[in-house]
Amino acid sequence: MNAVVSESNDWLEVGKIEDIPKLGSRVVKRTEGDIAIFRNSDNEVFALLNRCPHRGGPLAEGIVYGKTVTCPMHNWCLGLHNGEAVAPDEGCTPTYPIKIEGEKVFLSLQQQNDCEAETE
Amino acid sequence: MKEKLVLIGNGMAGMRTLEELLKLEPDMYEITVFGAEPYPNYNRILLSPVLAGEKTIDDIILNSREWYSDNNIELHTGSAVCEINRVKHTVKTEAGDEFKYDRLLIATGSNPFIIPVPGHDLDGVIGFRDIADVDAMIQSSKDHKKAIVIGGGLLGLEAANGLMIQGMDVTVVHLLDSLMERQLDAPASDLLKTSLIEKGLNFLMEAQTTEIIGDQRVEKVKFADGSELDADLVVMAVGILPNIELAKKAGLHCERGLVVSDTMQSFDPRIYAVGECVQHRGNTYGLVAPLFEQAKVCANHLATLGYGRYEGSVTSTKLKVTGIDLFSAGNFSGDEDTEDIIFQDPKAGIYKRLVLRDNKLEGAVLYGDTVDGAWFFQLMREATDISDIRQQLLFGQAHLGNSGHGGGNVAMAMSDNAQVCDCNGITKGEIVVAITSKGLFTLDDVKAHTKAAASCGSCAGLVEQLLESTLGGDYTTPECKPVCKCTDFTHDQVRAAIRDHKLTSMQMVFDYMEWRNPDGCHVCRPALNYYLISSWPEDAVDDPQSRFINERAHGNIQKDGTFSVIPRIWGGKTTPDELRAIADAAEKFDAGEVHITGGQRINLLGIKKEKLPEMWDFLGDRGLVSGHAYGKALRTVKTCVGSTWCRFGTQDSTQMGIDLERLSWGSWMPHKFKMAVSGCPRNCAEATIKDFGVVAIESGWELHIGGNGGVKVRATDMLCRVTTAEEVEEYAAAFIQVYREEARYLERTAPWLGRVGLSYVKERILDDEAGRKALHKRFLVSQEIAQNDPWKARAKGEYAHEFTPLKSLGV
Ligand code: SRM
Ligand SMILES: Cc1cc2nc3c(=O)[nH]c(=O)nc-3n(C[C@H](O)[C@H](O)[C@H](O)COP(=O)(O)OP(=O)(O)OC[C@H]3O[C@@H](n4cnc5c(N)ncnc54)[C@H](O)[C@@H]3O)c2cc1C
Ligand code: SF4
Ligand code: FES
Numbered sequence: 001m002n003a004v005v006s007e008s009n010d011w012l013e014v015g016k017i018e019d020i021p022k023l024g025s026r027v028v029k030r031t032e033g034d035i036a037i038f039r040n041s042d043n044e045v046f047a048l049l050n051r052c053p054h055r056g057g058p059l060a061e062g063i064v065y066g067k068t069v070t071c072p073m074h075n076w077c078l079g080l081h082n083g084e085a086v087a088p089d090e091g092c093t094p095t096y097p098i099k100i101e102g103e104k105v106f107l108s109l110q111q112q113n114d115c116e117a118e119t120e
Numbered sequence: 121m122k123e124k125l126v127l128i129g130n131g132m133a134g135m136r137t138l139e140e141l142l143k144l145e146p147d148m149y150e151i152t153v154f155g156a157e158p159y160p161n162y163n164r165i166l167l168s169p170v171l172a173g174e175k176t177i178d179d180i181i182l183n184s185r186e187w188y189s190d191n192n193i194e195l196h197t198g199s200a201v202c203e204i205n206r207v208k209h210t211v212k213t214e215a216g217d218e219f220k221y222d223r224l225l226i227a228t229g230s231n232p233f234i235i236p237v238p239g240h241d242l243d244g245v246i247g248f249r250d251i252a253d254v255d256a257m258i259q260s261s262k263d264h265k266k267a268i269v270i271g272g273g274l275l276g277l278e279a280a281n282g283l284m285i286q287g288m289d290v291t292v293v294h295l296l297d298s299l300m301e302r303q304l305d306a307p308a309s310d311l312l313k314t315s316l317i318e319k320g321l322n323f324l325m326e327a328q329t330t331e332i333i334g335d336q337r338v339e340k341v342k343f344a345d346g347s348e349l350d351a352d353l354v355v356m357a358v359g360i361l362p363n364i365e366l367a368k369k370a371g372l373h374c375e376r377g378l379v380v381s382d383t384m385q386s387f388d389p390r391i392y393a394v395g396e397c398v399q400h401r402g403n404t405y406g407l408v409a410p411l412f413e414q415a416k417v418c419a420n421h422l423a424t425l426g427y428g429r430y431e432g433s434v435t436s437t438k439l440k441v442t443g444i445d446l447f448s449a450g451n452f453s454g455d456e457d458t459e460d461i462i463f464q465d466p467k468a469g470i471y472k473r474l475v476l477r478d479n480k481l482e483g484a485v486l487y488g489d490t491v492d493g494a495w496f497f498q499l500m501r502e503a504t505d506i507s508d509i510r511q512q513l514l515f516g517q518a519h520l521g522n523s524g525h526g527g528g529n530v531a532m533a534m535s536d537n538a539q540v541c542d543c544n545g546i547t548k549g550e551i552v553v554a555i556t557s558k559g560l561f562t563l564d565d566v567k568a569h570t571k572a573a574a575s576c577g578s579c580a581g582l583v584e585q586l587l588e589s590t591l592g593g594d595y596t597t598p599e600c601k602p603v604c605k606c607t608d609f610t611h612d613q614v615r616a617a618i619r620d621h622k623l624t625s626m627q628m629v630f631d632y633m634e635w636r637n638p639d640g641c642h643v644c645r646p647a648l649n650y651y652l653i654s655s656w657p658e659d660a661v662d663d664p665q666s667r668f669i670n671e672r673a674h675g676n677i678q679k680d681g682t683f684s685v686i687p688r689i690w691g692g693k694t695t696p697d698e699l700r701a702i703a704d705a706a707e708k709f710d711a712g713e714v715h716i717t718g719g720q721r722i723n724l725l726g727i728k729k730e731k732l733p734e735m736w737d738f739l740g741d742r743g744l745v746s747g748h749a750y751g752k753a754l755r756t757v758k759t760c761v762g763s764t765w766c767r768f769g770t771q772d773s774t775q776m777g778i779d780l781e782r783l784s785w786g787s788w789m790p791h792k793f794k795m796a797v798s799g800c801p802r803n804c805a806e807a808t809i810k811d812f813g814v815v816a817i818e819s820g821w822e823l824h825i826g827g828n829g830g831v832k833v834r835a836t837d838m839l840c841r842v843t844t845a846e847e848v849e850e851y852a853a854a855f856i857q858v859y860r861e862e863a864r865y866l867e868r869t870a871p872w873l874g875r876v877g878l879s880y881v882k883e884r885i886l887d888d889e890a891g892r893k894a895l896h897k898r899f900l901v902s903q904e905i906a907q908n909d910p911w912k913a914r915a916k917g918e919y920a921h922e923f924t925p926l927k928s929l930g931v
Contacts, residue, residue, distance in 0.1 A: 019926055020926070021664075023665040028925065028926050029927070030929045058681040061669035062642070063642040063665070063666070063668070072670075073677075074575075075642065
């Protein structure tokens with residue numbers, strides 16, 4: 001479902017797919033910055049750094065539709081699959097690989113896209 | 121195998137149609153475009169500023185060649201189509217190549233009308249239509265001196281102005297005695313002439329051109345009265361003729377223009393047409409706005425959606441001559457059964473004329489002060505009944521109350537570095553550049569690209585003025601704006617469908633109304649959720665994932681991602697126990713700041729999301745509930761101390777405030793809803809800027825509605841006076857319920873009242889007693905479901921996932 005990821009990934013089990021509300025999100029806490037885990041209506045699961053490229057808004061709190069999340073702060077829209085801001089806005093946020101095995105959701109901390117997260 | 125769509129005419133209307141089509145059906149057709157001009161589609165409107173040296177050709181390109189290839193559109197520039205074969209379904213170019221079509225779109229625009237007087241074909245005699253004409257004019261201005269512009273209309277004056285700026289000595293020759301007679305009445309047109317003369321233009325009025333003299337190039341122009349004028353450049357701007365030779369040759373039914381139906385189809389169902397070349401219901405148009413409406417409809421049918429209809433347009437015009445401020449729309453001259461409202465201040469160079477027909481605005485001419493042009497135009501298109509605002513109408517939409525943009529109201533008068541949007545710090549210069557360089561036409565375009573007017577919106581009026589002065593017209597598509605990009609239906613249509621067909625879930629709405637995106641988007645979902653739960657309180661289930669975070673987490677999210685907690689303080693009256701509880705909570709859950717709000721409550725800021733349920737439990741045990749400071753819901757009911765303490769108090773305003781808050785807390789609204797009760801007309805509780813305000817008087821209570829502080833201050837309208845407390849509650853509930861049932865989502869009572877009019881609300885609530893009681897009852901029914909404290913529920917573990925992390929990695 002997500003882009004192919006190298007074998008060297010060490011997968012972390014973060015929970016069950018039901019733990020994430022449809023068209024919603026849950027957060028994985030990290031000292032290096034939280035990661036937002038999204039689930040869309042097709043039961044696809046995505047992982048993005050929980051920081052909006054605009055002014056660092058918490059993406060996990062946004063409204064989810066299709067492969068997009070809208071930031072709660074100033075309504076930037078970001079692609080869940082690629083972390084890219086939807087035009088005309090410009091920017092990106094790091095994405096992380098997700099693996100689903102049965103009910104279980106696994107996350108890898110090796111960044112997937114080549115986006116350099118602005119650290120405020 | 122895809123169908124082939126061929127567009128003849130690489131101009132503004134045709135290309136707009138393709139853009140609209142691609143939005144609906146990105147890859148339904150294999151598209152080929154033929155353009156006679158050697159350029160990709162550019163913004164013809166801006167040829168005048170190019171001539172005036174204010175812009176370059178590159179500035180005004182709308183679709184770059186990359187755009188065509190990115191969208192797999194095959195573009196043939198400098199290649200005119202000379203034949204349409206409707207039997208073989210082919211078009212032939214002048215180069216002789218043939219191309220097949222399954223559907224054909226004709227958008228060949230129009231040609232300048234060249235008066236066929238002797239000498240009209242001499243060198244130096246041109247029209248003003250395309251880049252080639254502009255190049256020719258700029259060239260002449262370099263090595264010639266005298267220019268004559270024939271025609272004192274919009275186009276002629278813009279040409280004359282441009283040539284003058286290019287250093288030529290320009291005379292405008294006009295057949296009639298007043299300029300721009302198709303847009304202006306006599307007084308406005310005189311003001312215009314005076315200021316153009318001041319700018320340095322010469323005029324020869326009531327002069328009919330009979331001959332253009334010269335052997336190779338033009339030397340003189342001769343008039344009916346025998347007089348002559350020297351000229352080495354003659355620009356003919358006497359009008360345009362729909363460009364329909366091609367269509368005629370193909371045997372398509374043409375009159376003045378190529379005749380089309382409301383679906384923009386010609387008499388040959390395979391062949392569509394849009395733009396200046398078409399004639400619709402007897403009208404041809406020479407401005408972009410109506411053509412863009414045609415484009416939208418045509419795209420709708422090319423995409424085989426089949427429900428769009430074009431029903432003609434009202435147009436507005438603005439002369440794009442820097443420093444001249446002029447607006448004209450609709451039927452501005454009026455007739456025997458219209459009335460005029462006129463304001464005239466010749467010294468200040470201001471003239472305003474509004475034409476009314478049975479209390480609806482039908483036309484407007486503004487000169488010198490066009491601030492309210494956009495607003496008047498909107499009133500016209502929405503056919504708003506203006507009887508309630510008739511007195512103030514002429515003085516416009518009193519922007520006086522606006523906060524932000526330093527109260528500046530005349531965009532034209534602002535300097536380029538003046539800030540227009542104070543929320544996002546966008547200057548006039550940035551907006552104008554975006555409009556031209558990015559090819560923006562509507563307020564929404566500007567919002568999306570610059571963020572101006574995208575936050576509090578108080579500068580929207582200014583941005584619309586900038587659009588008009590830059591593009592010379594109003595391009596915001598009329599009244600019926602769709603809810604969002606997921607649908608073409610309006611708020612009112614969606615609301616009606618939900619009511620009339622008992623749609624009780626979001627999925628039902630999506631299916632029934634054929635939503636384009638399966639999940640909707642962040643714009644429509646909160647609106648739909650509101651319409652569902654307000655229309656069917658007992659059947660529809662609230663959808664948390666369709667609510668903004670504030671309403672999902674029942675606190676206001678702060679810039680750092682923490683939340684604020686504002687407990688309800690009934691009627692602004694509190695107790696030492698409540699205060700103690702709040703103080704304890706502030707310490708226990710280490711609030712970053714304790715802040716007395718503008719709503720007579722206390723805000724505990726900087727609370728971590730995970731802590732919220734625990735904190736709510738703590739407050740709940742001490743009798744405090746959610747203040748809904750985060751919701752499109754009943755917010756605060758401010759009161760003053762009233763007759764209990766105040767020497768002027770006439771009634772117990774505090775108790776009344778508490779009762780009103782008990783009555784209405786927890787109810788979801790189209791937008792936030794605020795009340796206040798003052799104990800006497802000194803009005804210490806500021807009841808007259810609230811959505812529903814109550815002012816106590818000796819004989820009872822005075823009820824006020826539709827007030828608003830905030831972005832745009834609006835004082836309430838007085839609804840009526842009542843004597844008993846029961847009446848106050850009944851009227852309040854009834855008013856809230858009409859608003860809940862009929863206002864559009866995110867429309868506060870002030871703009872809503874402005875839209876429907878005070879008389880309407882009076883009919884519903886004062887004149888119709890049975891109706892009022894029914895509204896009151898419906899409100900109480902929905903309150904039975906709505907009035908449970910969301911904090912309590914979540915403290916008891918509801919939606920726990922919302923507040924707990926999925927997993928914590930070593931923190
Ligand atoms: C907390 C408070 C400021 C304060 O510290 O006093 C406040 C805070 C916010 N106001 Fe307000 N408003 C507060 C009283 C007001 C008042 C005064 C009043 O209510 O008497 C007004 C003007 C009166 C009015 O609304 O007509 C006011 C007019 C606004 C507006 C402009 C509304 C308008 O129609 O123009 C907005 C923007 C909006 O709602 O779209 C806004 C939006 C906001 C938001 C919700 C912005 C946001 O989305 O985050 C702020 C949330 C901060 C937070 O997390 O608490 N706030 N806001 C006040 C809470 C009152 C309460 O106890 O619930
Ligand atoms: C100087 C100027 C200023 C204006 N100012 C304003 C203004 O302020 N506000 C406003 O609303 N409107 C303004 N207009 C009018 C506006 O530009 C037109 O209404 C609009 O461009 C019409 O769009 P269209 O697609 O119908 O025609 P066009 O934009 O003219 O496009 C038609 C295209 O088809 C091409 N074509 C014609 N025949 C063929 C063929 N046989 N084969 C291939 N290609 C062909 C033409 O070369 C042309 O490029 C202005 C126009 C001009 C010239
Ligand atoms: S609290 Fe209100 S006025 Fe203050 S910054 Fe926030 S929105 Fe603006
Ligand atoms: S922080 Fe995300 S839109 Fe501004």
